[in-house]
Amino acid sequence: MFSYLSPEQRVPSDHPLRAIRFLTDTILTQLSQVFSGMYAKFGRRSIPPEKLLRALLLQVLYTVRSERMLIEQLEYNMLFRWFVGLNLDEPVWDVTVFTKNRKRLLEADVAKQFFQLVVEQAQSMDLMSDEHFTVDGTLFEACASLKSFQKKGGGEQTPPDDPGNATVDFHGEKRSNQTHESTTDPDALLAKKGRAKRPSSASAGMC
Numbered sequence: 001m002f003s004y005l006s007p008e009q010r011v012p013s014d015h016p017l018r019a020i021r022f023l024t025d026t027i028l029t030q031l032s033q034v035f036s037g038m039y040a041k042f043g044r045r046s047i048p049p050e051k052l053l054r055a056l057l058l059q060v061l062y063t064v065r066s067e068r069m070l071i072e073q074l075e076y077n078m079l080f081r082w083f084v085g086l087n088l089d090e091p092v093w094d095v096t097v098f099t100k101n102r103k104r105l106l107e108a109d110v111a112k113q114f115f116q117l118v119v120e121q122a123q124s125m126d127l128m129s130d131e132h133f134t135v136d137g138t139l140f141e142a143c144a145s146l147k148s149f150q151k152k153g154g155g156e157q158t159p160p161d162d163p164g165n166a167t168v169d170f171h172g173e174k175r176s177n178q179t180h181e182s183t184t185d186p187d188a189l190l191a192k193k194g195r196a197k198r199p200s201s202a203s204a205g206m207c
Contacts, residue, residue, distance in 0.1 A: 007082035017083050020061070024054060027117045034110060047093050047101045053114055054084045056102065067102070071095045149180040149190065 011018065028050045035049050055070060058080055064070045073080050074092045081088065093101075105111055122128050175190060182188040 007078050007088060010078060011082050015079075017061075017079065020057075021054075021083055023118075023121060024057060027114060027121060028053065030117055031110065031113060034113065046097055049101075049105055049110060051084050051086070052098070052101055052105060053111070055080075055098075056111070058083055067099055068095045071098060145184075146190075148182045148184045148188075149175060150183055152179060152181050 031049075055074065058064070058073075059067070059070045064073065071092055071094075074084065074086065078088070081090075086092070119128070177189050180190065
């Protein structure tokens with residue numbers, strides 16, 4: 001069977017990986033002298049470092065669980081092949097060879113230089129700022145549980161039936177951040193899932 005369409009033609013023009021591929025190639029061009037130095041000292045690797053770095057980037061972007069699964073994807077995933085730079089009829093590397101080359105790349109600090117250039121590129125495009133940051137509060141976890149919230153100035157408490165996971169009955173008790181505090185995380189606050197609902201979870205306080 002013959003195909004007159006290349007992987008480049010099959011990838012949609014508005015696919016997000018196109019922009020990432022362009023930025024990645026710009027950085028890899030800056031590292032060309034580093035790659036040339038590696039070749040001069042060690043000889044040409046069985047896997048070109050440019051393709052190896054693109055493959056590792058795909059593993060991160062698509063949360064591929066292992067390098068073995070990544071190599072398997074490169075066998076039949078046309079999008080992955082295009083991004084890495086493999087032709088449709090080009091053989092994929094053995095996973096053991098891939099792992100060895102990846103270790104050599106890390107030992108040569110090439111991956112570190114690559115991500116340093118990524119940061120510099122993001123800064124030049126005004127995508128980073130040292131003045132502020134935005135976070136999703138749901139990603140913060142407090143070192144406290146609902147059981148750790150006790151009345152402020154309540155004095156001595158009844159010894160727990162289980163020191164590791166005591167049984168606590170909150171039925172009929174009104175609790176708020178003004179009257180209760182955590183004994184394990186003073187910065188933790190009681191949070192509500194809705195305006196008309198009682199405190200149902202603990203969250204980390206932020207300045």
